[in-house]
Amino acid sequence: MYGHQAIRNMSPAYPQFFRAAEGALITDVDGNEYVDLMCSWGPIVLGHRDPVVTQAVREQMEKGDCLDGPGPVLVDLAEALVDAIDDADWILFGKNGTDATTACLTIARAHTSRAVVLVARGVYHGAAPWCSPVPAGTLPSDRAAMGYFEYNDQADFDRAVEAAGSDLAGVMLTPFRHVEGEDQELVDVEFARHVRRRCDELDALLILDDVRCGFRFAHGGSWEPIGVSSDLSAWSKAIANGYPLAAVTGRESLRDAASAVFLTGSFWMNSTPMAAALATIRRLDAIDGVSLMQRAGARLRAGVLTQAADSGLTIAYTGPDVMPYMTFAGDVHHERMTRFAEAALASGVYLHPKHNWFMSCAMDDAVIDRALRATEQAFAAVRRHFGPR
Structure with a gap:
């Protein structure tokens, strides 16, 4: 296996293959x-x-999926997403998050006729050569027009802007800083506003990589609640509740550039994932899915923090409630977190020791309480093995 599902990068206790899932539960x-x-x-x-x-998927499959062109569901979905996302005047579809972030990069360069795109150090934007976290098989030239800065650091960001000079095409940011194995860092609102101002001053584009966060923070762009707009946004993951789909949304002024670049894929126009996405977006809106996930996340956070304190263990529980991550103090090599994850797994909770977790709308109070019974056992296992700390 490969990528983030390669079991060699995880504890041997983890199952590699799964046979079924329902609601908030998964079965190996x-x-x-x-x-x-x-x-x-x-x-x-x-x-x-x-x-x-x-049901939406079944109905679409009876009509067709991979055809010579898109089905009318593409128009319905595009209209629904443009209605939901404040910064969206148009939309185009792909398959994976990397498709979307790479398309944003290409559109920004086409629109500005400039080369340099700035990103925060260590932040994940996909698996293409320009952004892959693993350098094997990539060339220095793949990143020759990339610039880097520290997330939430205005001074370092301004330094990167000055280094790019008149060749700055855009800035790509995630809604918050999530780097595998490290504590998460929520965006500083003043930093986000500063980036927006500098992009406006320099006629550069602000690109929001909403692949991981989209439709969990807000029913629209993840920075909608803080009032910072983007020029382009990349979407995937939650957009179709597990069916393969990605999207790029943008402002009207970028429509010509988005039309000029060559973007395609043999399965990019499949109708079934679009039907799934349309049903997902409508259902999230109808049930106020963001609030449901926030409630579940808050319950999990409160329970985990109480358990850690009761166990005499020092942890950091970082990031938003809907996408939390936990680390143990001094756990440089993630030995404690690995033991915690193994014990949680043995007690019936699947989580990752180096990656943020996610909430879903299926996680009601009973599910979270079930998860907390497992994490209580996991804290006990860490204390037994390493002692209090």
Whole structure:
């Protein structure tokens, strides 16, 4: 196996293959059932096999999926997303988050006729050569027009802007800083506003990589609540509740550039994922899915913090409630977190020791309480093995 699902990068205790899922639960091929705190690495936002989405998929499959062109569902979905997302005047579709972030990069360069795009150090934007976290097989030239700065550091950002000079095409940012194995960092609102001002001053584009966060923070762009707008946004993961789809949204002024670049894929126009996405977006709106996930996340956070304190263990629980991450103090090599994850797994909760977790709308109070019973056992296992700290 490869990528983030390569079991060689995880504890041997982890199952590699799964056979079924329902709601907030997932079952491996040996019949073990877990509360799924990874939500399939983010795509599951309503819950596994949500009945409304499943029905929409079945109805579309009866009509067709991979045709010579898109079905009318593309228009319905595009209109629904443009209505939901304040910064969207148009939309184009792809398959994966990397498709979307790379398209944003290309459109920004086409629109500005400039080369340099700035990103925060260490932040994940996909698996293409320009952004892959693993350098094997890539060339220095793949990143020759990339610039880097520290997230939430205005002075370092301004330094990177000055280094780019008149060749600055845009800035790509995630809604908050999430780097594998490190504590998460919420965006400083003044930093976000500063980036917006500098982009406006320099006629550069602000690109929001909303692949991981989209439709969990807000029913629209993740920076909508802080009042910072983007020029381009990249979407995937939760957009279709587990069906393969990605999207780029942008302002009217960028329509010509988006039309000029060559973007395509043999399966990019498949209708089934679009039907799933349309059902997902409508259902999230109807049930106020963001509030449901925030409630579940707040309950999980409160429970985990109480358990850690009761165990005499010092932890950091960082990031937003809907996408939290936990670390132990002094756990440089993630030994404590690995032991915690193994014990949680044995007690029926699937989480990752180095990656943020995700909430879904299927996580009601009973599910969170079930998860907390497992994390209580996990804290006890860490204390037994390492002692209080």
